[in-house]
Amino acid sequence: MNTKQGFAPIAAIIIALLVIGGGAYGIKKAMEKKTDKGKQPVESGMPVPGTGTKEKEVFMEPTTLQTKLSEQNASGQGGQAILVQLGTSTVRVIVNLVGKPPIESQPAHIHLGSCPNPGAVKYPLKNVEKGASVTDIPNLTLAQLISELPLAINVHKSAADLKTYAACGDIVSEEKKGEASSMMPVPGTDTKEMIVSRGWKVMYTPQGFSPKTITIKRGDMVVFENKTGKSASIASNEHPTHLLYPEFDQYKTDQRGKTEFSFTFEKVGTWKYHDHLNANVGGTVIVVE
Structure with missing residues (x-):
């Protein structure tokens, strides 16, 4: 009996099975990789420095x-x-x-x-x-x-x-x-000045105020939104007297206890503020002409 002739067909079959099996395995791994990639969460927005929160989530204005x-x-x-x-x-x-x-x-x-x-x-x-x-x-x-x-x-x-x-x-x-500027009379005078009106929003989250520091123009309004899930009261430094900018004190307004506090800054300067109920957390508003 010629063993070489009998072994050749068997070897060919074995090689074919290995090729087919290897190809199938490769296809399977490729499909698994594609599926795993599809399961990965799609992230958007830039991280807010110092937090694990995405900017897009923070600034959904x-x-x-x-x-x-x-x-x-x-x-x-x-x-x-x-x-x-x-x-x-x-x-x-x-x-x-x-x-x-x-x-x-x-x-x-x-x-x-x-x-x-x-x-x-x-x-x-x-x-x-x-x-x-x-x-x-x-x-x-x-x-x-x-x-x-x-x-x-x-x-x-x-x-x-x-x-x-x-x-x-x-x-x-x-x-x-952004900005919308126009000439308007200064109340109580005969003169006019260029008043730049701009709305700002500062989010107060468990990680703190974001953005922590903003630079605005005199007469701009800032809305502070409390997203901590806890009570808060925004006020200027120093704690607990708030004498740095006495008018900048949520507790003294009709917005006391509300999740949003809006304030128009009429004084030029650097105004540090904090949460009166959590005085270790604060931020800064810089007001320029």
Whole structure:
């Protein structure tokens, strides 16, 4: 019997099986690698320095519109309003006035029409107390609000004198991303200055304030949003007297206990602040002309 001739076919079969098996194994490993790659989480956003949080998660800012409120009827008051989209069906309206201190609380509304002679009230806002008002309007989006233009935000002199307007501003449809500057009268004077209006947001998370330091212009508003899940009260240094910038104290405002605290910085300087309920955590706002 010729063993060489009998072994040759068997060897060929064995080699073929090894080739097929190796190819199948290679294909299987390639598929597993592809599957594992597909299971890996897709990350987006840059890491915030000093935290394990992604910047995209920290700065998911809602759409924002800004309205400049100009002095009316020699009231000595002017300022700005910021309209913020919260979630999918709420608009927050933040009104801040500066200038001559009011004698009493001032009614405020979003009116139909335009300044200086707006029409009927479309959306009532909370009264302006000590220069500030925060109102959440439910079942409304900024897109819907824009579709209803022309609209104006109007602050009245007092509840007893609704016909006298103290400050008024038209809501514009363009989103304010970055700076929006224009000439406007300085309340109580005959001069004009270039006022740069900009909205800022600082997030307060379990890792601290982010961004920890911001540089803004005098007259800019900063919104501090508490995302720690705990109570907080933002105030200027030093703890516990807060005398560095006494007005910059959430506890002294009608925003006490709220998760958002908005403040307009009217003083130039370097203002360190902290959480009064957790004084080891703080940040810095640098205000320039």
